[in-house]
Amino acid sequence: MIGTFKGLVTNLFLAFKKPVTVQYPWEHAPLAPRYMGFPVLTWDGEVGEPFCTGCLVCARVCPTDCITVTMKDNPKAATGESHRRKIVEDFHLNTANCIVCGLCVEYCNFDAIIMSDLHEEGATTRGDLVWDLARLLEEGKKQQMKGWWSPPAAKKSERRATAPPRAAAPTAEEAAPSGVAAVAAPQESLDPRVVEARRKAAELRAKKAAERGEVVAAPVLETPSVPQAPGVGASAEEGVDPRVVEARRKAAELRAKKAAERAAQQGKEGKTEERE
């Protein structure tokens, strides 16, 4: 009877806590960093063409056969604008079949396909679920603008050749191109808008992470300071937004509190066990 009463009191206090419900279409739970949504194609802003050469590796490795690619001779290679002799002609991704496993991204030799953060893609007909090249590139550009991905300095094949053996170093950075991989990105090629957008995105991410009280806050925040793009350098190194600093401090406090609570909880549980 006392136990029941205890349960009632506990539940009563629960009623004054913040509900965990997220009102979905209006509110979105924050996406995890490196969330894997549908794969999209990346855009080589330097040359003005997709990274994809239509080599079919992704189509062959795809476990659900949801990728269809065709290849053509690259007209820009003839004029010397591009180093790609072949280029993708058409690319179809059937999102109805795609299981978002990421194998295509893993196997792509040209950093041409990336996992996006798109996860709310519905359509009213099955045909609309098949994304064509134009849409994939458009979504990919949006991802790049958001700072979700940026072209790495070295080609994937080169990175792979120079990389230490797998056991020695984790290849997470290499496998999942994110802001972290942009460390030595060619600065002059970058559209200033992209730089700006990326900086903003990084700040936002840092803020979000700090709000969530995550440890990620610190490393993610330091990344944008590295590219040193003109006009960004001033604010990147020293001038971290005071709100960010504040948020980070709060996050640290919260973490300490949580840890203390956990410790207290464990102590309590230990005691109850002893008593019973």
Place this chain on the structure above:
Amino acid sequence: MSLLDIILVGIGAFILFNFIMGSVLVLILAERKVLGRLQQRLGPMRTGPWGSLQTVADAVKLLVKEDLRPQGSDVFIFYLAPLMLFVPGFLIWAALPFTRDLVLSNLGLGLLYIVAVSTLSIVGMVMAGWASNNKYSLLGSARSAAQLVSYEIPLVVTVLAVGLLAQSLNLVEIVERQVPVPYILIQPLGFLLFLIAALAETGRIPFDIPQAESEIVGGPFVEYSGIRWGIFFLAEYAAAGAMAFLGALLFLGGWSGPFSDSPLWLFLKATALVLLFFLIRAPLPRLRVDQLMAFAWKVAIPLSFLNLLLIASALFYGWPQWLLGAVNWLVLVAVVAAFSWRRERRLARLRGRYAA
């Protein structure tokens, strides 16, 4: 009784009926919202601002839903059963006073009337279960009959103890006798038993064995659809609300309050009891049938008789109220301690058995 009287009573009944309907709508919404908060959810949020029109939408949906009747059912009884459940619920409300004067019919034996009428709901349950021609329904109605009959006894005996203490079965007089000290302080044991029995009578969650969605898919109401099912639902909540009001009248001092006597106090007290019902619902699982019966016959009934005996002897030997209250509190504490001790002992025994 003149024609005018009849018309006046009719108008009063109409107002009361609408009051019940409105309060049931509010109750259902409040239950869903409060239960949601108790489970760290939000409850209904989509229909109307903060989901405030959810029950209205539900009611409209029930009204336009197809009215089904299973083949081989007993037509007349099938259609009569919802009414047989709802009418007693309404009849209880007819005798509940909101203030000294604001009462549809101030019966001299109001308490007896309420107890008698509330028992009628068993008939509705059994009729629904029998007429549906469905084994789940029948099982549910059998369970409900067993449960309601069992818990009717502690309910009646605790209510009788209140009547004995107040030396009246008139609800207005009972409230007026509680003016300095509400009866919850004088007989907490009685209040606890009343609360448990009221929960069981209205079939609310730790005692929702007759409905038991996970076992018998909804008990006597399985075969009902549309507004007939809605009437069952309505009756259930009307009964729960009536029980909350009855508890507020019998144990919490009714409309008498610190500043002035007003029906507002009664509403506040009843609301507090309703919230307590919601709170009890949130963390507790459903009892097993045998646990339910064991509690009724081995614990609730003996304790309610003990409570009655205490009050009877207090009246016979002319104890002052404080002494009676003290003894009653002592018995309550002893009962709770005995329960906890027994539980500990049983746990120790089980541990010993499974440790090896």
